[in-house]
Amino acid sequence: MRAERYSVKRHLAGLAGGTALALALTGCGKGSSSDSGGSDGKTIRFVAAKYDDDTQAYWTALIKDFEKVNPGYRVNLEVVDWEQMDSKVKTYVQTKQEPDILNYNKFSDFARDGLVYKAQDVVSPKVLADFLPLFRQKAQYKGAQYGLPFISSARLFFYNKDIFAKAGIARPPSTWAEVEADAKKIKQAGYIGLGLPLGPEEAQAEFQIWAMNNGGGWTDASGKWAIDQQANVDTLSYLRKLTKEKVTQPNPEATNRKDVFNQFAQGKIGMLNGAVFMRKGFIDPVDADLNYGVAALPSKDGSTHKTLGVQDYLVAFKKSDGSNKAAVKKFLDFFYQKENAARFVSTEGFLSVTESAGQVLSSDSQNAAYYKPFVDALSSAEFAPADDPAWAAVDGAVKQRIGTGVAGGDPAKVLGEIQKTAQKGD
Amino acid sequence: MAVHDVTASATGAEHPAPVAPALHPPRRRRRTWRTLEPLLWLGPATLLILTMVVWPIIEMIRTSLTKVSSTGLSEGFAGLRNYTDLFAEGDLPGVLLRTVVWVIGVVTVTILVSLGLSQLLNASFPGRRLVRWAMIVPWASSVLMTALIWRWMLNNFYGVVNRLLMDIGVLDAPVNWLAHPGQALAAMMGVAVFVSLPFTSFVLLAGVQSIPGEVYEAARVDGAGPVRAYLSITLPLLRPSLVVAAIINVINVFNSFPIIWAMTRGGPGFSTDTTTTYLYKLAFDNQSVGESAAMAVVNFGLVLAVVLVYLRVVRRQEDTA
Numbered sequence: 006m007r008a009e010r011y012s013v014k015r016h017l018a019g020l021a022g023g024t025a026l027a028l029a030l031t032g033c034g035k036g037s038s039s040d041s042g043g044s045d046g047k048t049i050r051f052v053a054a055k056y057d058d059d060t061q062a063y064w065t066a067l068i069k070d071f072e073k074v075n076p077g078y079r080v081n082l083e084v085v086d087w088e089q090m091d092s093k094v095k096t097y098v099q100t101k102q103e104p105d106i107l108n109y110n111k112f113s114d115f116a117r118d119g120l121v122y123k124a125q126d127v128v129s130p131k132v133l134a135d136f137l138p139l140f141r142q143k144a145q146y147k148g149a150q151y152g153l154p155f156i157s158s159a160r161l162f163f164y165n166k167d168i169f170a171k172a173g174i175a176r177p178p179s180t181w182a183e184v185e186a187d188a189k190k191i192k193q194a195g196y197i198g199l200g201l202p203l204g205p206e207e208a209q210a211e212f213q214i215w216a217m218n219n220g221g222g223w224t225d226a227s228g229k230w231a232i233d234q235q236a237n238v239d240t241l242s243y244l245r246k247l248t249k250e251k252v253t254q255p256n257p258e259a260t261n262r263k264d265v266f267n268q269f270a271q272g273k274i275g276m277l278n279g280a281v282f283m284r285k286g287f288i289d290p291v292d293a294d295l296n297y298g299v300a301a302l303p304s305k306d307g308s309t310h311k312t313l314g315v316q317d318y319l320v321a322f323k324k325s326d327g328s329n330k331a332a333v334k335k336f337l338d339f340f341y342q343k344e345n346a347a348r349f350v351s352t353e354g355f356l357s358v359t360e361s362a363g364q365v366l367s368s369d370s371q372n373a374a375y376y377k378p379f380v381d382a383l384s385s386a387e388f389a390p391a392d393d394p395a396w397a398a399v400d401g402a403v404k405q406r407i408g409t410g411v412a413g414g415d416p417a418k419v420l421g422e423i424q425k426t427a428q429k430g431d
Numbered sequence: 432m433a434v435h436d437v438t439a440s441a442t443g444a445e446h447p448a449p450v451a452p453a454l455h456p457p458r459r460r461r462r463t464w465r466t467l468e469p470l471l472w473l474g475p476a477t478l479l480i481l482t483m484v485v486w487p488i489i490e491m492i493r494t495s496l497t498k499v500s501s502t503g504l505s506e507g508f509a510g511l512r513n514y515t516d517l518f519a520e521g522d523l524p525g526v527l528l529r530t531v532v533w534v535i536g537v538v539t540v541t542i543l544v545s546l547g548l549s550q551l552l553n554a555s556f557p558g559r560r561l562v563r564w565a566m567i568v569p570w571a572s573s574v575l576m577t578a579l580i581w582r583w584m585l586n587n588f589y590g591v592v593n594r595l596l597m598d599i600g601v602l603d604a605p606v607n608w609l610a611h612p613g614q615a616l617a618a619m620m621g622v623a624v625f626v627s628l629p630f631t632s633f634v635l636l637a638g639v640q641s642i643p644g645e646v647y648e649a650a651r652v653d654g655a656g657p658v659r660a661y662l663s664i665t666l667p668l669l670r671p672s673l674v675v676a677a678i679i680n681v682i683n684v685f686n687s688f689p690i691i692w693a694m695t696r697g698g699p700g701f702s703t704d705t706t707t708t709y710l711y712k713l714a715f716d717n718q719s720v721g722e723s724a725a726m727a728v729v730n731f732g733l734v735l736a737v738v739l740v741y742l743r744v745v746r747r748q749e750d751t752a
Contacts, residue, residue, distance in 0.1 A: 095502070095715070098502050099720075114501045114502045204698070205696055205698055256587070258610065258700070268588065394501060398718040398719070401712075401716030402716065405701065406701075408698070409700035413699075
């Protein structure tokens with residue numbers, strides 16, 4: 006009976022938010038062994054995030070190499086899609102089935118709850134010293150480093166040179182006023198002026214890019230949540246104005262990043278805030294000959310241009326008897342060898358977080374030209390406050406709500422709601 | 432068990448014949464076996480219900496009273512904090528109201544259309560078997576897939592719906608159907624009706640087929656027309672099927688997750704959420720598992736209340752009928 010069957014499924018889905026049992030069931034479905042790392046001290050479980058179709062192949066090959074040079078050691082790999090990552094991780098933690106190593110974009114609440122090792126316990130001092138200072142600093146919770154920087158990404162402004170030529174625009178915009186004026190010209194030329202993805206996929210990044218280039222951001226100078234500050238209200242009002250003038254794609258509040266990235270690759274959008282992996286992930290597969298340029302992110306007054314830095318981490322979970330530590334350390338040290346780390350970064354089209362892998366990559370002349378502006382921009386990058394344990398909740402609230410500020414909702418009220426969520430965590 | 436004891440001693444009283452004391456112990460043993468025997472048959476089912484149904488409910492209620500950290504660790508008793516947090520959410524009234532519209536709308540339309548379909552499927556016409564098979568298609572395909580396909584068809588950039596409407600000149604520019612709460616809700620309700628039709632139609636078809644033909648013959652002899660026969664015979668005799676169809680649909684639609692999640696994720700904002708998607712967002716976006724459990728408890732209570740009220744109304748009608 007089909008109806009019964011999916012009523013059960015729906016029930017499970019419904020209860021998933023609240024019951025440990027439902028979570029345990031979905032977790033067990035994968036056949037994951039519980040706390041297996043401790044059994045012989047040589048087998049570890051690694052949950053990796055799926056960046057694209059090449060991710061699984063990379064790790065499988067790396068693990069094969071690792072097991073060859075370290076006889077007796079085994080790494081059980083599970084590659085999880087980003088969309089399911091949050092619920093998977095929560096399931097594993099709640100049912101005490103944490104992997105030994107996790108590749109994720111948050112670490113601070115694990116550190117707060119004492120679930121993960123300090124970085125110095127699981128990698129050699131050489132690796133520790135190899136992390137670029139900027140990323141090392143962003144991997145700390147209360148003065149100690151818990152996260153192991155894994156990959157990073159930076160944002161710059163992408164524009165379509167052919168569309169700019171047709172619209173009669175000479176150079177990429179530098180100020181918000183120019184963005185608005187150029188977007189109108191592009192619209193008249195028959196294209197979408199500005200791609201503005203404020204749908205739930207990555208709205209927090211898109212909003213931060215605009216906000217920080219107006220002197221705003223998530224926190225104030227003292228580090229307190231200041232999401233409803235005036236600069237942010239002005240930013241959201243500006244984006245709302247662009248939306249109402251119809252120079253963006255229709256309904257930014259319901260448009261996800263990958264949609265506008267695809268539209269840009271197809272030559273339908275004049276300009277947008279793009280990410281470093283745009284070339285590998287979106288443009289090359291659709292139209293490798295697309296005539297586009299990369300410029301600094303526009304700011305309100307055009308004087309300073311900040312970029313948004315994003316980094317993902319590896320964290321190593323403590324196991325009851327600590328017996329997994331040696332194997333974890335062996336594997337992590339193996340991964341952070343410069344060729345291995347560099348190969349991952351170039352496979353996925355991201356930026357390196359270690360000095361040595363960065364050097365390997367910049368000796369590759371063909372790609373180095375594309376990556377250079379991103380690497381340079383990183384020196385002035387701002388990051389999301391991922392080192393604050395409350396960020397996870399704020400991130401979720403921003404993704405859900407911020408888009409409504411350019412549609413039906415009032416910008417000040419929308420930001421006020423998110424501020425409330427942020428303070429609830431305190 | 433108490434009942435069994437009474438009957439056992441009663442049968443003993445009917446046979447006052449002297450019984451050798453030596454025979455007593457084995458017989459008593461057999462008797463206790465007898466009394467335990469039903470337990471043997473009921474035990475596994477009871478155990479299954481306890482572990483698969485009752486335990487999760489207890490666990491859900493317990494979680495709703497617990498403070499859960501954002502990593503998912505329990506941090507002890509929270510009192511009613513999760514409930515007060517939940518009822519303080521500004522989006523909750525809208526979510527509840529939408530859930531009511533969603534459930535009543537989808538179930539009513541489904542049942543009305545299914546009543547028609549079941550009549551149609553019951554009529555004899557060439558190719559009837561084929562049509563019955565075709566009815567199963569929306570049932571056999573995955574709900575998630577159906578919802579995803581509709582999302583693509585309604586897509587603003589690539590969707591076939593916009594293309595069609597623009598080609599025949601109804602629209603000048605593409606409409607982002609799922610970005611407007613009203614249109615999005617209507618579209619999702621359409622999909623929900625579509626996937627609920629097969630089950631409902633077949634339940635009602637079974638009901639229609641169980642009505643004996645003589646009743647209609649008698650009615651015809653008495654001069655009743657088709658409308659009269661439908662209202663006075665078919666509908667009343669269909670009541671048991673209608674009750675089953677309505678209750679199962681209410682529960683299903685109430686807890687429907689995949690359609691909304693695949694098509695809009697409850698967005699933009701929270702403007703197309705029902706309680707089921709809302710509790711998921713509370714847990715995984717807002718990171719408050721405790722509050723989400725509170726929502727789940729409220730949700731559970733609502734379903735229970737709706738079903739109980741419905742059953743009572745139906746029973747009262749039956750009593751008066």
